[in-house]
Amino acid sequence: MNEVTGEFDMIARLFAPLTDGRPGTFDLRNDAATFVASPGHETVITLDTLCEGIHFFGDDDPAGVARKLLRVNLSDLAAMGARPFGYLLSLARGKSQDDPWLEAFAAGLKEDQKLFGVTLLGGDTTRTEKGLVLSLTALGEVPMGKALPRSGAQPGDSVVVSGTLGDAALGLCILQGKNFGLDAANRAHLVDRYHLPQPRLQLGHRLVGVAHACLDVSDGLLGDLEHIAQASEVTIQLDASALPLSAAARSVLNADAQLLSNVVGGGDDYELVFTVPASARPELARIEGESGIPLTVIGDVLPGPARVEVLDSERQVLQFERRGWTHF
Amino acid sequence: MNEVTGEFDMIARLFAPLTDGRPGTFDLRNDAATFVASPGHETVITLDTLCEGIHFFGDDDPAGVARKLLRVNLSDLAAMGARPFGYLLSLARGKSQDDPWLEAFAAGLKEDQKLFGVTLLGGDTTRTEKGLVLSLTALGEVPMGKALPRSGAQPGDSVVVSGTLGDAALGLCILQGKNFGLDAANRAHLVDRYHLPQPRLQLGHRLVGVAHACLDVSDGLLGDLEHIAQASEVTIQLDASALPLSAAARSVLNADAQLLSNVVGGGDDYELVFTVPASARPELARIEGESGIPLTVIGDVLPGPARVEVLDSERQVLQFERRGWTHF
Numbered sequence: 001m002n003e004v005t006g007e008f009d010m011i012a013r014l015f016a017p018l019t020d021g022r023p024g025t026f027d028l029r030n031d032a033a034t035f036v037a038s039p040g041h042e043t044v045i046t047l048d049t050l051c052e053g054i055h056f057f058g059d060d061d062p063a064g065v066a067r068k069l070l071r072v073n074l075s076d077l078a079a080m081g082a083r084p085f086g087y088l089l090s091l092a093r094g095k096s097q098d099d100p101w102l103e104a105f106a107a108g109l110k111e112d113q114k115l116f117g118v119t120l121l122g123g124d125t126t127r128t129e130k131g132l133v134l135s136l137t138a139l140g141e142v143p144m145g146k147a148l149p150r151s152g153a154q155p156g157d158s159v160v161v162s163g164t165l166g167d168a169a170l171g172l173c174i175l176q177g178k179n180f181g182l183d184a185a186n187r188a189h190l191v192d193r194y195h196l197p198q199p200r201l202q203l204g205h206r207l208v209g210v211a212h213a214c215l216d217v218s219d220g221l222l223g224d225l226e227h228i229a230q231a232s233e234v235t236i237q238l239d240a241s242a243l244p245l246s247a248a249a250r251s252v253l254n255a256d257a258q259l260l261s262n263v264v265g266g267g268d269d270y271e272l273v274f275t276v277p278a279s280a281r282p283e284l285a286r287i288e289g290e291s292g293i294p295l296t297v298i299g300d301v302l303p304g305p306a307r308v309e310v311l312d313s314e315r316q317v318l319q320f321e322r323r324g325w326t327h328f
Numbered sequence: 329m330n331e332v333t334g335e336f337d338m339i340a341r342l343f344a345p346l347t348d349g350r351p352g353t354f355d356l357r358n359d360a361a362t363f364v365a366s367p368g369h370e371t372v373i374t375l376d377t378l379c380e381g382i383h384f385f386g387d388d389d390p391a392g393v394a395r396k397l398l399r400v401n402l403s404d405l406a407a408m409g410a411r412p413f414g415y416l417l418s419l420a421r422g423k424s425q426d427d428p429w430l431e432a433f434a435a436g437l438k439e440d441q442k443l444f445g446v447t448l449l450g451g452d453t454t455r456t457e458k459g460l461v462l463s464l465t466a467l468g469e470v471p472m473g474k475a476l477p478r479s480g481a482q483p484g485d486s487v488v489v490s491g492t493l494g495d496a497a498l499g500l501c502i503l504q505g506k507n508f509g510l511d512a513a514n515r516a517h518l519v520d521r522y523h524l525p526q527p528r529l530q531l532g533h534r535l536v537g538v539a540h541a542c543l544d545v546s547d548g549l550l551g552d553l554e555h556i557a558q559a560s561e562v563t564i565q566l567d568a569s570a571l572p573l574s575a576a577a578r579s580v581l582n583a584d585a586q587l588l589s590n591v592v593g594g595g596d597d598y599e600l601v602f603t604v605p606a607s608a609r610p611e612l613a614r615i616e617g618e619s620g621i622p623l624t625v626i627g628d629v630l631p632g633p634a635r636v637e638v639l640d641s642e643r644q645v646l647q648f649e650r651r652g653w654t655h656f
Contacts, residue, residue, distance in 0.1 A: 024370070026478070029559060031404040031543055032374035032468075034475050037365055042352070046360035047450060047465060049418040053457040076359040090377040090418065090463040122375060124463070129381040131457035135418040137375060137465040140360075147362050150354070215359055231357060 007125050010099070014106040015089075018113060018120035022086070025121050033121040035086065041141040044082035048073045048138075052131040058096045063108030064195050065134070070112050071197045072218065073138035075270040078204035079216040081148040082140030084116060089123035090135040097132055116201065148207060148214035148274070153232035157212055157275035157301040160284065162200050162293050164246040165221055167193035169266020170259070181255060186248035193246075197270035206287045207274055214274035220265045222320065225273060225308045232275075235304030238264075240312050244296040261320045264310060275301050335453050338427070342434040343417075346441060346448035350414070353449050361449040363414065369469040372410035376401045376466075380459040386424045391436030392523055393462070398440050399525045400546065401466035403598040406532035407544040409476040410468030412444060417451035418463040425460055444529065476535060476542035476602070481560035485540055485603035485629040488612065490528050490621050492574040493549060495521035497594020498587070509583060514576035521574075525598035534615045535602055542602035548593045550648065553601060553636045560603075563632030566592075568640050572624040589648045592638060603629050 011028055019025035024034035037043050048069070052058050056065050070087065077084045089109075097105075113119060121139070171194030174180065174187050182190075200216070207214055213228045221243075229236045243263055245253065253259055276284055288295045310318045339356055347353035352362035365371050376397070380386050384393050398415065405412050417437075425433075441447060449467070499522030502508065502515050510518075528544070535542055541556045549566075557564045571591055573581065581587055604612055616623045638646045 031407040032372045034370045034372050036370045042362045042364045044360045044362050047416045047452050049452045049454050051456045079359040088375045092461050124375050124377045126377050127382055128379045129459035133420050133461040135463040
């Protein structure tokens with residue numbers, strides 16, 4: 001791990017223990033870390049950056065920020081069908097991140113490391129002019145050549161999604177002041193879904209050799225599915241009435257059907273959406289039974305131009321203004 | 329590569345070409361990248377972060393910032409004896425980085441990619457509240473178990489450094505307004521050394537199986553060597569008169585001997601400093617001849633407490649206030 005003089009103690013105290021003594025991490029005292037892939041496997045690597053004031057707020061719970069940072073990266077590995085094993089951290093501190101903040105942040109990492117079986121391999125700490133900037137590089141592995149692509153969707157495939165959609169986007173609305181007439185428990189459910197993604201790692205791993213194409217819903221269902229449509233050169237047709245909703249989201253949409261745009265366009269759900277051939281349906285039922293994660297068929301892959309459509313109950317194409325999340 | 333909607337075009341135009349079509353990078357259109365290590369090799373990974381206003385200035389040449397970012401990371405791989413092959417980039421833009429800035433930045437990466445034989449594998453683009461924050465994760469490989477450690481220095485070893493020391497620190501002084509009575513060519517030499525490190529990759533690779541311990545001089549010679557002293561539990565004794573200086577630095581020190589503190593304490597030289605047993609001296613001479621990089625014995629490894637000392641010509645221990653670079 002690289003570091004600035006004066007932060008050695010902080011790194012030794014807070015971050016070196018997060019290596020769990022893994023060989024090749026050298027207690028974060030080396031210039032770099034080393035690792036060896038399992039025989040017959042390739043390494044999968046991804047990087048996500050979260051910025052204060054953009055992706056989270058300075059007064060958010062530091063442990064929660066740490067866990068979200070790790071989980072959004074693990075979700076990318078899940079989308080590839082990879083098993084995670086480690087990560088590197090870039091922590092560029094703003095003025096608000098004092099020692100107690102860092103302690104809570106490291107505690108959040110420690111908690112999730114145990115949960116997901118990963119260890120810290122290295123990183124860098126520094127300072128910014130303003131605002132915390134966190135970047136995490138996550139590493140996993142997958143049997144050689146078996147990483148789930150975005151380009152494999154074929155006409156005749158079904159489109160399947162895990163869990164429920166739209167919760168995180170509605171949770172963000174609540175954080176921004178909306179109430180939706182929900183009780184406290186339902187509001188908390190939606191806000192939790194925004195704050196603490198559940199990377200679908202076991203599901204992703206089980207989909208290796210089963211799904212034709214896969215990704216995680218991070219920017220919004222329609223925008224994300226467009227990546228599969230484009231990479232696979234297919235049309236994807238979704239059935240609006242099939243989109244799986246939590247009880248809280250169902251209640252919100254019953255009151256205001258327009259909010260369906262949050263379900264198809266809102267990001268941060270971190271569910272997996274994937275396509276499978278009809279022949280894989282029995283296997284899918286087994287996976288659903290074993291994992292306990294609801295899997296819902298929400299549409300079909302068709303021959304045609306690269307496009308994603310959402311049909312209503314009369315099979316009319318719905319129009320949405322918001323197809324994905326943007327900073328601009 | 330992850331990205332925000334609205335930056336797809338920028339990524340496709342500027343960054344996707346930097347993958348050189350490498351398999352496993354999926355034109356930056358996937359959630360993650362994949363790679364396979366060469367047989368008998370382990371992967372070496374490192375991460376360094378550079379922040380506007382801390383490590384560089386907003387009006388610095390964008391291509392130069394890109395090249396420095398890549399090179400400081402490659403220097404960490406060199407210190408491990410690794411051959412680099414790829415990298416991931418986190419680009420968190422401030423307000424000053426417009427499209428022409430990004431184009432020049434990408435051009436700088438492209439130039440150095442060719443020079444060092446690496447390709448972009450993935451990354452993330454986002455926005456900060458203020459100031460550009462760049463983080464780069466560099467990947468290389470080294471024969472299994474052969475990475476150069478910091479912990480292998482043994483009493484009887486010589487301490488050797490590549491190139492010259494102190495240039496970058498003196499170059500920074502010039503950028504901050506010092507003149508040192510140097511002519512333009514000498515001033516330019518020192519400033520270039522600050523702006524554009526030369527990662528000693530071929531040297532590092534040749535030191536595998538030869539050096540007992542190695543690192544790159546990034547924070548300052550004494551502070552960095554303390555890492556070897558501590559990890560190896562040895563005393564390191566340096567001979568002040570042996571420290572290799574460029575003609576420009578020699579001229580500066582002749583005028584003001586106090587500036588020796590910049591040579592032993594200043595960072596950013598990115599030379600390799602390593603320890604070798606006496607038996608390796610003939611091999612070292614061969615490496616020097618083949619590489620064309622001057623290698624200078626600057627001291628000895630002794631039994632004793634973990635400590636780094638600098639002796640003057642009368643073998644008295646010199647005292648320096650500045651032992652390494654700090655943000656605080």
